[in-house]
Amino acid sequence: MALSSIPRVSPKSIEYVNKVLDMGIHNAKSSGLDAELEKKFAERFGQQYGILMSNGTVTMQAALLASDIGVGDEVIVPAFTVFMTAGAALFANAIPIVADVDPDTWTLDPKDVERKITSRTRAIIPVSICGLSPDMDPILKLAKEHDIVVIEDNAQCFLGYYKERVVGSMGNFSSFSFQGSKHMTCGEGGILLCENEETATKARKASSLGFSSITAEPGNSTIPKELRCHPSFQRHTSYGHNFLLSELAIALALGEFERIDELVSIRQEAAREFESVIAGCDWLIPQKTPENHVHSYWTYAMRMSRDDIEWSEMRRFFVSLGGDGYYAAYQPVHREPIFPMLSDLVKSNPDRFPHWYEKMPDYKETSCPVWESIQPNIIMLKTKYFSLDSARHQAEILAKTIQHFS
Numbered sequence: 001m002a003l004s005s006i007p008r009v010s011p012k013s014i015e016y017v018n019k020v021l022d023m024g025i026h027n028a029k030s031s032g033l034d035a036e037l038e039k040k041f042a043e044r045f046g047q048q049y050g051i052l053m054s055n056g057t058v059t060m061q062a063a064l065l066a067s068d069i070g071v072g073d074e075v076i077v078p079a080f081t082v083f084m085t086a087g088a089a090l091f092a093n094a095i096p097i098v099a100d101v102d103p104d105t106w107t108l109d110p111k112d113v114e115r116k117i118t119s120r121t122r123a124i125i126p127v128s129i130c131g132l133s134p135d136m137d138p139i140l141k142l143a144k145e146h147d148i149v150v151i152e153d154n155a156q157c158f159l160g161y162y163k164e165r166v167v168g169s170m171g172n173f174s175s176f177s178f179q180g181s182k183h184m185t186c187g188e189g190g191i192l193l194c195e196n197e198e199t200a201t202k203a204r205k206a207s208s209l210g211f212s213s214i215t216a217e218p219g220n221s222t223i224p225k226e227l228r229c230h231p232s233f234q235r236h237t238s239y240g241h242n243f244l245l246s247e248l249a250i251a252l253a254l255g256e257f258e259r260i261d262e263l264v265s266i267r268q269e270a271a272r273e274f275e276s277v278i279a280g281c282d283w284l285i286p287q288k289t290p291e292n293h294v295h296s297y298w299t300y301a302m303r304m305s306r307d308d309i310e311w312s313e314m315r316r317f318f319v320s321l322g323g324d325g326y327y328a329a330y331q332p333v334h335r336e337p338i339f340p341m342l343s344d345l346v347k348s349n350p351d352r353f354p355h356w357y358e359k360m361p362d363y364k365e366t367s368c369p370v371w372e373s374i375q376p377n378i379i380m381l382k383t384k385y386f387s388l389d390s391a392r393h394q395a396e397i398l399a400k401t402i403q404h405f406s
């Protein structure tokens with residue numbers, strides 16, 4: 001059923017935040033909301049364990065640490081993603097290797113993944129970019145054949161489906177972000193899901209300061225007071241970061257998660273509005289959704305195929321009619337200045353970067369021709385509307401813009 005409008009913040013979130021405030025803020029253990037969210041989220045996305053963390057970048061870093069992936073190891077990421085996917089590999093001291101995307105879906109191309117696998121490849125991070133799952137079966141097959149860990153980056157994909165499987169249920173790990181632009185948000189936050197108890201324990205320890213008493217069990221991110229108070233208690237038995245999510249953010253996130261179907265539906269409805277407008281336009285080509293996929297539309301992305309319209313010119317016209325300023329696609333990730341800068345820095349500072357020296361590629365030479373040729377012509381329309389009327393109004397403006405340039 002189509003939704004007409006939903007509140008900006010879930011009333012349940014407000015209730016849970018008030019509950020936390022009424023209890024006084026102690027730590028993530030006190031309200032039990034963390035355990036509830038971790039358990040329910042993992043169940044909904046088809047994994048055994050959920051671990052809340054402070055964002056959807058450190059979730060992937062923790063997954064790599066929990067898999068003992070680091071110095072000298074390679075992690076394959078797609079060319080169409082944000083820095084953070086590749087950054088997670090760097091933060092674990094590993095090396096991101098960038099693979100190209102499919103020319104129609106713009107998701108990780110399994111054929112290029114196969115070409116990029118070496119004896120050092122330890123992980124693949126397929127990204128459900130814009131809300132659409134990559135073709136996972138061939139990626140999972142390659143991972144199995146080469147004993148490679150799969151970490152799904154679903155920061156942009158909630159309740160997407162791939163061949164009847166919910167996106168998030170297929171990798172050894174899957175990662176979600178609750179940052180402000182995402183389907184559900186608590187400002188900043190994220191969750192890592194994983195399939196087995198051993199890696200869940202290691203990931204939780206990696207994200208919770210390596211506290212000795214931590215297990216995979218939902219909500220078990222801090223040390224119980226009875227243990228902590230004793231003078232002989234040894235707190236830190238492994239190396240861990242502080243990636244904890246605050247209890248207030250957890251309270252907000254739980255309320256949003258409880259209405260995740262609505263949050264996803266309204267974006268899908270907004271996307272349908274745009275889809276119907278561009279159906280008659282032969283120079284705007286949407287991201288292709290293969291038949292056996294359900295797209296969750298974090299954004300409605302399309303490619304402009306005309307050379308005679310300058311990217312900014314069309315945006316200016318759209319905005320002049322009251323359109324919400326849309327975004328271009330990110331630079332191919334290996335073209336973000338940090339990567340060529342880093343390869344040069346590593347080359348000239350072997351003592352400072354012994355873990356990357358002679359292992360990191362020169363990113364200036366990385367080539368992903370499919371995405372490099374498509375990226376300059378992408379338009380990513382906002383789908384985050386709380387009222388369908390607002391989305392319809394944007395679609396009408398898009399129709400007028402198309403008419404103007406046709």
Ligand SMILES: Cc1ncc(COP(=O)(O)O)c(C=O)c1O
Pocket residue numbers: 054055056057058081082084085127129153155156177178179189190
């Ligand atoms: C594809 C993708 N991966 C990872 C991230 C990182 O998430 P966060 O901002 O929560 O660290 C984001 C979000 O910004 C994203 O869009």
